[in-house]
């Protein structure tokens with residue numbers, strides 16, 4: 001099969017007050033179809049932005065033939081319900097996204113148990129308990145945010161793009177790659193102005209995914225492709241992908257080295273590392289900070305740089321000399 005070159009991508013970038021700067025989603029027009037890739041946040045600003053971009057290009061919502069989701073996060077799926085309720089069209093995502101998008105009760109409860117055990121073993125104490133209580137409340141509170149439409153597992157190609165599984169930031173993250181045009185829509189795999197977080201997550205059986213290792217492998221996978229441009233989930237379009245990918249890969253190594261040095265100085269628990277490295281951000285962004293720490297600990301352990309030992313239910317890390 002020959003990859004189609006004749007398509008046009010219309011970016012929709014909505015300003016965001018956080019350090020993400022913008023939340024992006026994309027309309028892709030091919031010879032035969034109009035497809036929405038990601039669906040922003042569920043509010044009026046995003047709906048207006050979508051309508052504006054459709055209108056400027058001579059379309060309306062009824063012309064959208066399908067929706068593809070790069071991953072399950074709320075800022076990528078917000079308009080799926082309002083669009084599909086009025087206009088039922090197929091929704092495609094990676095298989096791993098389905099229990100998360102459907103907010104499957106058993107899965108969500110398993111996920112809370114997963115974090116409870118994880119934060120205990122990392123020595124997080126009260127901060128961990130607080131986060132777990134919040135997650136538990138969120139199951140009930142966010143129940144109505146589940147995606148109502150059926151979600152179809154995405155295949156290996158869609159719209160003439162190759163579908164690549166690029167987990168790490170999310171277990172279900174995919175990228176759409178067009179070899180002929182050397183471009184890619186890549187969700188939150190890589191962002192120009194900040195390094196994308198590899199968020200700690202369980203797999204469907206409750207085992208911890210090595211998310212930072214996955215993220216690194218995903219970056220290495222796309223580094224080997226011919227790429228001129230990446231359309232990211234946040235911030236500006238990426239014009240020199242290889243340079244940025246190398247910078248991000250280098251960043252992972254540098255951070256791992258910093259954590260290893262702290263462990264060598266005698267800080268042995270995940271929580272101790274998080275507090276000592278992140279200081280004020282620790283309390284403000286507890287779950288992000290713990291993802292960074294745990295991801296790098298898993299990475300250092302996989303590379304046989306450090307080892308761990310359980311004492312009183314808490315993992316203690318030490319440098320392998």
Ligand SMILES: [Zn+2]
Nearest residue numbers: 071073169188
């Ligand atoms: Zn995301």
